[in-house]
Amino acid sequence: GLHRSIWTGQPLKKLEQAKFFPPVQTPMLPEGTFNNKLAFITGGATGLGKGLAQNLSQLGAKVVIASRSLERLQETAEEVSKATGNEVGHYRLDVRDPEAIKEVFDQMESQYGLPDIVVNNAAGNFITPAERLSANAFTTVINIVLNGTAYITLDVGKRLIKAGKGATFLAVSADYADSGSGFVLHSACAKAGVEALTRSLAAEWARYGMRFNVIAPGPIETKGAFSRLDPTGQFMSRFIGKIPVGRIGEVGEFTNLASYLLSDYASWVNGQIVRLNGGEYPCSSGMFTGLSEVTNEQWDALQAMIKTVKGS
Amino acid sequence: GLHRSIWTGQPLKKLEQAKFFPPVQTPMLPEGTFNNKLAFITGGATGLGKGLAQNLSQLGAKVVIASRSLERLQETAEEVSKATGNEVGHYRLDVRDPEAIKEVFDQMESQYGLPDIVVNNAAGNFITPAERLSANAFTTVINIVLNGTAYITLDVGKRLIKAGKGATFLAVSADYADSGSGFVLHSACAKAGVEALTRSLAAEWARYGMRFNVIAPGPIETKGAFSRLDPTGQFMSRFIGKIPVGRIGEVGEFTNLASYLLSDYASWVNGQIVRLNGGEYPCSSGMFTGLSEVTNEQWDALQAMIKTVKGS
Amino acid sequence: GLHRSIWTGQPLKKLEQAKFFPPVQTPMLPEGTFNNKLAFITGGATGLGKGLAQNLSQLGAKVVIASRSLERLQETAEEVSKATGNEVGHYRLDVRDPEAIKEVFDQMESQYGLPDIVVNNAAGNFITPAERLSANAFTTVINIVLNGTAYITLDVGKRLIKAGKGATFLAVSADYADSGSGFVLHSACAKAGVEALTRSLAAEWARYGMRFNVIAPGPIETKGAFSRLDPTGQFMSRFIGKIPVGRIGEVGEFTNLASYLLSDYASWVNGQIVRLNGGEYPCSSGMFTGLSEVTNEQWDALQAMIKTVKGS
Amino acid sequence: GLHRSIWTGQPLKKLEQAKFFPPVQTPMLPEGTFNNKLAFITGGATGLGKGLAQNLSQLGAKVVIASRSLERLQETAEEVSKATGNEVGHYRLDVRDPEAIKEVFDQMESQYGLPDIVVNNAAGNFITPAERLSANAFTTVINIVLNGTAYITLDVGKRLIKAGKGATFLAVSADYADSGSGFVLHSACAKAGVEALTRSLAAEWARYGMRFNVIAPGPIETKGAFSRLDPTGQFMSRFIGKIPVGRIGEVGEFTNLASYLLSDYASWVNGQIVRLNGGEYPCSSGMFTGLSEVTNEQWDALQAMIKTVKGS
Numbered sequence A, B, C, D: 001g002l003h004r005s006i007w008t009g010q011p012l013k014k015l016e017q018a019k020f021f022p023p024v025q026t027p028m029l030p031e032g033t034f035n036n037k038l039a040f041i042t043g044g045a046t047g048l049g050k051g052l053a054q055n056l057s058q059l060g061a062k063v064v065i066a067s068r069s070l071e072r073l074q075e076t077a078e079e080v081s082k083a084t085g086n087e088v089g090h091y092r093l094d095v096r097d098p099e100a101i102k103e104v105f106d107q108m109e110s111q112y113g114l115p116d117i118v119v120n121n122a123a124g125n126f127i128t129p130a131e132r133l134s135a136n137a138f139t140t141v142i143n144i145v146l147n148g149t150a151y152i153t154l155d156v157g158k159r160l161i162k163a164g165k166g167a168t169f170l171a172v173s174a175d176y177a178d179s180g181s182g183f184v185l186h187s188a189c190a191k192a193g194v195e196a197l198t199r200s201l202a203a204e205w206a207r208y209g210m211r212f213n214v215i216a217p218g219p220i221e222t223k224g225a226f227s228r229l230d231p232t233g234q235f236m237s238r239f240i241g242k243i244p245v246g247r248i249g250e251v252g253e254f255t256n257l258a259s260y261l262l263s264d265y266a267s268w269v270n271g272q273i274v275r276l277n278g279g280e281y282p283c284s285s286g287m288f289t290g291l292s293e294v295t296n297e298q299w300d301a302l303q304a305m306i307k308t309v310k311g312s
């Protein structure tokens, strides 16, 4: 169907070239790829996490999702399980609470066993000038995104080491984690921390059979992200000019990349940050990329001028 | 089969953890993914390029390979076409020669049409201390790897623009292009240039429907690479300690990632450098990663010492 | 004097090439460079922070240092002030406490005014396998390093904006923030966050006249760092092989770079991470850099072998 | 004086915040810093290279400049030597020619000795859409910028190794070398190669007493650069919005950073790319940085909307 902004109901702007880059959202991995695999996904009841839960479940995994809203957990677990025929478990969990995490993994271990796949996808974010950001609001985002990811990873990682069992980890970052970004300071700091966690453990815990990677997405329309990052529905249409491919991303594009990285097809991909953003960063940052508005006739004139220049 | 070094006939060393990271080399994309697609691969008669030719062909693509040795071109074209049932064309080509490139694409355009997929995979490399590197040897590698990639890309890109046709490009770099590396100066410079080409055109030519990505592999045993980078067959076994996953890569792992990036499943992946290296770079570079040799008992003692430290 | 390890009293190992790279530690900026400037430095009573306090004070700045140990604050303030003849203030402060930060800046504003220079240097760190890291220990380091830096920056930044006053910020990160590192997971995550904070505000708050940069040092012998990162005094001598320049750094090398970045000579340096590490990262990470042990005779033999290789 | 565009004679636009970031262009290093040092600078007769020649000469160095136009070489050598009282030599040289380089260093060795400082600053560049770039034009820029830098470095490096003499190298790249950039494809590729050369030799040749660093500048008005990158004098005023600090750079800011990196104060800075660009890259690339146009009133409204959002 047509791509529509959550708020305005209007289709999000696309640039003309988007026609060359059609989103393909059907699962790309072979059926049964995740048979006998147990996957744990934080924030798995909505948005990208839900998309991934569906994809893994459809490809054979038993999936367990965890986040705060019990209602959404139940709805998604039921919906996905019904669609795929595979079991989908859920735990109510606030990832900021290490004790609660311990309890969830205690329960999960006895109910399902230890996971083969762990996805740190839960996050909070919103736009704000830094001068309006309180210490408390900053910490809240660090707590969910960075500390939450660390708590989950350390708790389950220690269990895996004890059990001599390998696993694959994926964290969801954001494409501005590397460049930093104005107006989402808290999120940029937290996501950069998550990327460092991924690289550090990719080096340290590979000896225990664990792999760690990150997907750093650009804008993909989900209610959670867009309601707090583009509350009027106007910004994305303006930012689209920064995305060379000329459109935002789709959930299914994220889930295909994610399930590849989580599968054994990617056994040798470790410690990597894969940006999924249509080329927005770093490519569109080059200063002269702004010349794309110059017309052919203007280029003719410019080239003539350049040729006549003598020396330095 | 057992993984054996080309020269010694001995299996390459693996670290114990490698058992957790089995290489899966069967094609992961759905059958027919590349039906009606035409792919052009430089250096496609051997090594990674040959692997990719097979994979794309098996998934439905018409493939054209180009390099210098006619004999190998013929052998590979025949072998692949026989195995997959799809046509595999070939052109003798030295990528350092822009005129020859023009002729090849003239011919290809009339024989097969313009490609949907272009893979810049041809390269030359060898280890040497920089003080033994002549200006001439340096230039030779730049000419093949960087200029060759640019000549191919500019020639076919201009044709595609004229025809209003989109396409997907992939270049094969190396994981040391970002860090630089001693003893392969020429290759590091050339590959860094290829990565900049990829990012630059990802920004500039997306408006014409073209996407550009790079795979930067760590060591994958091919005769071409290993004979000139590890002529005695001893180095890789020593370097294995730098690869967290504990083993080198396999051709099929490269081809699966490559065919994903070349497919429409990756429509929104543009301008990205994906490193395929078991976590070697950047992760294993962190200074304290070297502490992996410390034993559990030593850690007990170290922690006791750290606890007794008072102040700065 | 001779460079000696804190613990063993033995000189730290240097490689032979270190003789080409003598540390020059005398202040390099012109006298009076920081006249009429007010500088605020967290962790300024010891180690790198103390060195920087001395340097800025000597070049004319009024310096205020802040950390937890009142005794060390008093000692350093007195020592530096005596040596330079310029006023050095101090506040007892735990940077994890936003309320305490508010009080310190309230006091400072009335006692000295708002700072022209803010240095986020306070940190905590120690080596540990991640499987021995508790959620609590992880959070402690995040709280000091990342949150502490953010609290300081947000509090003083808001004051500066209100006052219409510009300022220059410097944060001290670590060279493994980009690569990640095993065995210092908590610190790598926190420092990566600090780098993202720097880049984000470099973009967002330049409009208010603020610049933000980072120095990411490799090993420089201070009691605080080395006692918790190399408690036996053995590791650094082993890691020295990863530092191309063949020696660790000296405090005066850090302070010269830092005072340059903080001065108006660097008005156009903004949002940058400058690594000060003898070339350790990223350069020494290239896989083939390991070939530095190959002898001249072995290279002769290797080159002969490479030349005889035919084809791919 | 007022900063004026070469072509229009009009002052280049500055943003309001530029008043907080005054360029300080007087030499910052102590008098005599480069006494008894011999410096070799390609492209040293004009622009940034000339500025650096002046700075090093003023601080005591004997300087030798080399480029193609004999007239400019003579003029600059005379002008600088007259101003500083120190000898300034010059050689006519096209850096694309390894034979000519050999002759120049033969002569230089006998006339002045081997250099302590080598600056690879010569370059060619111009804006153009990639579809208007010929293979020949691409190669020309690679030849000057990448191959020229390599030829100079390999030739003089081998001599230094033979003589057992250390040296410090600096190359001038561009801030888009990392991101890539549209419309300067050739330059982005060449500069990325130069950065890889720097990192590779920083690792490999430190054992011989050589250090290697890069400055990657954003726009600094020189006739050579601006005449071919902004032939109408209009682009920079538009691009200024991408530079957080709100102005372009000045030659003296470049020379101060360059002479620091070339001095023994920076003995422990090796293999680093220092970007000098007012924060343009990577900081201003973050997607949400574009929100700087949102007014205070609009932020009030946005925050109210964000607060009312319930759930994901």
Ligand SMILES: NC(=O)c1ccc[n+]([C@@H]2O[C@H](COP(=O)([O-])OP(=O)(O)OC[C@H]3O[C@@H](n4cnc5c(N)ncnc54)[C@H](OP(=O)(O)O)[C@@H]3O)[C@@H](O)[C@H]2O)c1
Binding pocket: A042, A043, A044, A045, A046, A047, A048, A049, A066, A067, A068, A069, A070, A072, A093, A094, A095, A096, A120, A121, A122, A123, A124, A125, A144, A172, A173, A174, A175, A216, A217, A218, A219, A220, A221, A222, A223, A224, A225, A226, D311, D312
């Ligand atoms: N969509 C984009 O454009 C975009 C771009 C870049 C990065 N990302 C990243 O992609 C990931 C998914 O985002 P999304 O777009 O799918 O938005 P979303 O639907 O809002 O997903 C966030 C999820 O995190 C959960 N969560 C939040 N706080 C939690 C807590 N304290 N404990 C446990 N769970 C918590 C939420 O559930 P509850 O509220 O019920 O707990 C929700 O399910 C995030 O990491 C986000 O940063 C998204």
Ligand SMILES: NC(=O)c1ccc[n+]([C@@H]2O[C@H](COP(=O)([O-])OP(=O)(O)OC[C@H]3O[C@@H](n4cnc5c(N)ncnc54)[C@H](OP(=O)(O)O)[C@@H]3O)[C@@H](O)[C@H]2O)c1
Binding pocket: B042, B043, B044, B045, B046, B047, B048, B049, B066, B067, B068, B069, B070, B072, B093, B094, B095, B096, B120, B121, B122, B123, B124, B125, B144, B172, B173, B174, B175, B216, B217, B218, B219, B220, B221, B222, B223, B224, B225, B226, C311, C312
């Ligand atoms: N294998 C690894 O460990 C590894 C690691 C990092 C990167 N890579 C990269 O992966 C790519 C493939 O390497 P490989 O390992 O598969 O080695 P390979 O078999 O030697 O492949 C190189 C191919 O390039 C072709 N070629 C060389 N010079 C050429 C020229 N002037 N014109 C046209 N074709 C030319 C060769 O064919 P002809 O000689 O017949 O022309 C050969 O088919 C290369 O880009 C390499 O740098 C490989």
Ligand SMILES: NC(=O)c1ccc[n+]([C@@H]2O[C@H](COP(=O)([O-])OP(=O)(O)OC[C@H]3O[C@@H](n4cnc5c(N)ncnc54)[C@H](OP(=O)(O)O)[C@@H]3O)[C@@H](O)[C@H]2O)c1
Binding pocket: B311, B312, C042, C043, C044, C045, C046, C047, C048, C049, C066, C067, C068, C069, C070, C072, C093, C094, C095, C096, C120, C121, C122, C123, C124, C125, C144, C172, C173, C174, C175, C216, C217, C218, C219, C220, C221, C222, C223, C224, C225, C226
């Ligand atoms: N030296 C190195 O090799 C090296 C390498 C990479 C990075 N670094 C970084 O360089 C900076 C300085 O380190 P250093 O080597 O000079 O070690 P240091 O002497 O231990 O300095 C750390 C300072 O931080 C202060 N501090 C710690 N916790 C604090 C808190 N909660 N509130 C306020 N102040 C606090 C300490 O004082 P109190 O304990 O009295 O509060 C101490 O003065 C740190 O950011 C460190 O991470 C150092």
Ligand SMILES: NC(=O)c1ccc[n+]([C@@H]2O[C@H](COP(=O)([O-])OP(=O)(O)OC[C@H]3O[C@@H](n4cnc5c(N)ncnc54)[C@H](OP(=O)(O)O)[C@@H]3O)[C@@H](O)[C@H]2O)c1
Binding pocket: A311, A312, D042, D043, D044, D045, D046, D047, D048, D049, D066, D067, D068, D069, D070, D072, D093, D094, D095, D096, D120, D121, D122, D123, D124, D125, D144, D172, D173, D174, D175, D216, D217, D218, D219, D220, D221, D222, D223, D224, D225, D226
């Ligand atoms: N100014 C900027 O905004 C800016 C921004 C980013 C990077 N840069 C870099 O800064 C460096 C200096 O540039 P600039 O702005 O000072 O421009 P410039 O005045 O044009 O300097 C370039 C110099 O290179 C010399 N040169 C060109 N081709 C040569 C060859 N084949 N052999 C020997 N010398 C050659 C030129 O002299 P002849 O023509 O007489 O040979 C000239 O002196 C360059 O590397 C440039 O890429 C400048």
